[in-house]
Amino acid sequence: MPLKLEANFFEPGQRYWRAYTPGDDFYEALIETHRGLSDEQSALLNAKLILLLANHIGDISVLREAMAIARQDV
Amino acid sequence: MAGTYTYPRYAYLTPPERHDGAARRHPVVVVGAGPVGLAAAIDLAQAGVAVVLLDDDDTVSFGSRGVCYAKRTLEILDRLAVGADCVAKGVSWNVGRTFFREHEVYHFNLLPQPDHQRPGMINLQQYYLEEYLIKRARQLPTLDLRFRNKVVALQPGDDGVRLQVSTPDGLYTLAADWLIAADGARSTIRQLMNLEMEGQVFLDRFLIADVVMKADFPRERWFWFDPPFHRGQSVLLHRQADNVYRIDFQLGWQADPEEEKKPEKVTARIRAMLGDEREFALEWVSVYTFQCRRMKQFRHGRVLFVGDAAHQVSPFGARGANSGIQDTDNLCWKLRLVLDGQAPDSLLDTYSDERVLAADENILNSTRSTDFITPKSPVSLTFRNATLALAREHAFARALVNSGRLSVPAFLTESRLNTADSADFAGAMVPGAALDDAPLRVNGADGWLLDHTGGHFQALLYVLDASALDAAQTAECKQLGEATPPLEVVVVSPKNGIAAGGLRVFADCAGRYAERYDARDGTVYLIRPDQHVAGRWRSFDANRLRTALARASGHF
Structure with missing residues (x-):
């Protein structure tokens, strides 16, 4: 399965009235996870988060595609 | 500085209490003649309620301030007879563009659907909105608008409120059965009552x-x-x-x-x-x-807080004045029913419940926008800029770009006034939703659903052929007009037709009503006076409607 690049956030059991709400729910949770951390701690958290999510995705071809996009223009 | 606008000066008139020294008692006093207080006073006075509106100034807002007035607000202003003036003067828009550094990364359309009367948003300097509202207020015989009248003391009681008011002629006292505090973010009324905001x-x-x-x-x-x-x-x-x-x-x-x-x-x-x-x-x-903050409750006995006096948000999303005008739309029909003895006093508690929920939604969305626009930490800034960089090419990232989630009405799905669905419906017109507009023909003239609803309870009965309604059913519909509060049954039909017994018929000429309300032959919607859905069914049953009407008017 190729890398999904369309909006894809949802939470089971939730009904959304506005299209932006699930993405905003995720973004708020992401920023909140970093609250009160130093820059170094935040970098460590981000690394752990990527490893967890990468394992969840599993398909290395999808991960390679994501890594290539992330690398562009950096 | 240059001036494209001449600020009006409204005359101060000596209040009747200062002439004869007698303290008068009024059914409703509104404090604050900004957009929100004016909307409240006009809504009530249009229905014949005697209202005194006090303002400490004698002109309109200085500067453009509120700027953006959303579709839902325009629909409410239409019922206050100033919507057309605002749309004619304002700049209508639906598209918002977001740029990152040199490039556009994202745009949104507030109203991608066709067949709505009002645009997603207009931009209009606040002084014009206030001027139009004041012009409207002055046409209403039961609205007593008093400029340069400043509340300086307040005594709340179980059955009303006593106010001390300062004027250029000196102090006077007046009493109100109900007080609506629309006196803004630094509300004098809130301070005089020692109420906190969090x-x-x-x-x-x-x-x-x-x-x-x-x-x-x-x-x-x-x-x-x-x-x-x-x-x-x-x-x-x-x-x-x-x-x-x-x-x-x-x-x-x-x-x-x-x-x-x-x-x-x-x-x-x-x-x-x-x-x-x-x-x-x-x-x-x-x-x-x-x-971003609000009062715990917007009702305190006989005092009802609306607009910035009750809640404040960051400006990203235009959720300030827009939510204040929606507060008054929610409050005024409830207050009218209570004043007329057609609903229990506890109906006003649902004003607070419903609008606290809306305020929380506004605070949540405007806080999220603010956090995206002004990141609070280096990692937050990195995520923000990464989102913007990905947004140029990737749809998922565009959906995360938050330069303001603009004012839309809250879905009051948790309200005690709703009757829960007992059948399946597609679409968004759930109990608690604000009505979506639809083009209609009424008495042979083109019109809009939202121009022909609101102000009183209505049941919209969708039938494929209006002339096929039998006499017994028509009589049941007419009897609902004698209920407390009265319920008007209106027939909505895809064909132009005449219904027996003088029921009004809305012709769904473009089919948008059927589409947006998932209506089939026999589908009934119960509509509140503020154009929110209170309940819906797949067939007409007068007893079921009476039960839902009782619930929607506060008889739980």
Whole structure:
């Protein structure tokens, strides 16, 4: 399965009235996870988060595609 | 500074209490003649309620302030008979564009659907809105609008409120059965009652300028993250009436407000933004900070708080004045039913419940926008800029770009006034939803659903053929008109037709009603006076409607 690049956030059991709400729910949770951390701690958290999510995705071809996009223009 | 607008001065008149010294008792007193207090007073006075509206000033808002008025607000203003004036003068728009550095990364359309009467948003200087509302207020015989009347003391009681009011002639006392506090973020009424607000202050400053210029910016909202002409900050541009542009520059917390307001400093910022030598003139400049907070409850006995007096949000999303006008739309029909003895006093508690929920939604969305626009930590800024960088090419990232989630009505799905669905429906018109508009033909004339609903309870009965309704059913429909409160049954039908017994028929000529309400032959919607759905069924049953009507008017 190729890398999904369309909006894809949802939470089971939730009904959304506005299209932006699930993405905003995720973004708020992401920023909140970093609250009160130093820059170094935040970098460590981000690394752990990527490893967890990468394992969840599993398909290395999808991960390679994501890594290539992330690398562009950096 | 230049002037495209002449501020009216409204005459102070000696109040009757000062003439004869007698303290009068009024059914409703509203404090604060901004957009929200005016909307409340007009809504009540249009229905014949005697209202005194007190304001400590004698003119309209200085500067453009509120700027953006959303579709739902325009629909409410239509029922207050000022919507057409506002739309005619304002700049209608649906498209918002977001830029990151040199490039557009994202745009949204507030109203991608066809067949709605009102646009997603208009930009209009607040002084015009207030002027139109004051003009309307003065047409209403039961509305007593008193300028330069300032409340200085207040005594709440079980059955009303006593107020002491200061005027150029001195003090006087008046009593009110009900008091609506619409006196803004620094509410005197709230302070006199020692009531607290809880929430968050944001450490940022924004410069706002009303700029008169000939320019060809389209009728759109433009938002820049980190533009070349204002590095590291954000900028927001709105085109308003009379070629007055409203520009908001983010300054950061360290900025000195007095220094930033100096005309030469503001002029240089605008010059950098325009990038050319065209002429412009400053009309109004201000620096603001903001908070997101609300009162725990909006009802305190006989005192009802509306608008900024009850809740405040950051400006990203235009959720301030818009939510205040929706407060009054929610409150006024309930207060009228209580004044008329058609509903229990506890119906007013649902004003607080429903609008607290809406305020929380507004605070949540405007806080999220603020956090995206002004990241609070380096990692937050990194995520923000990564999102913007990905947004140019990838749809998922565009959906995360948050330059303001603009004012839309809350879905009051948790309200005690709703009757839960007992059948399956597609679409968004669930119990608690504000009605979606639809084009209709009524008595042979083109019109809109939202122009023919509101003000009283209605049941919309959809039938494929209006002339096929039998006499017994028609009689049942007519009897509901005698219920407490009265319920008008209206027939909605895809065909033009005449229903027996004088029931009104709305012809769903474009089929949008059937589509948006998932209506089939026999589908009934119960509609509140503020155009929210209270219940819906797949067949007509007068007893079931009576039960739902009782619930929707506070008989739980």
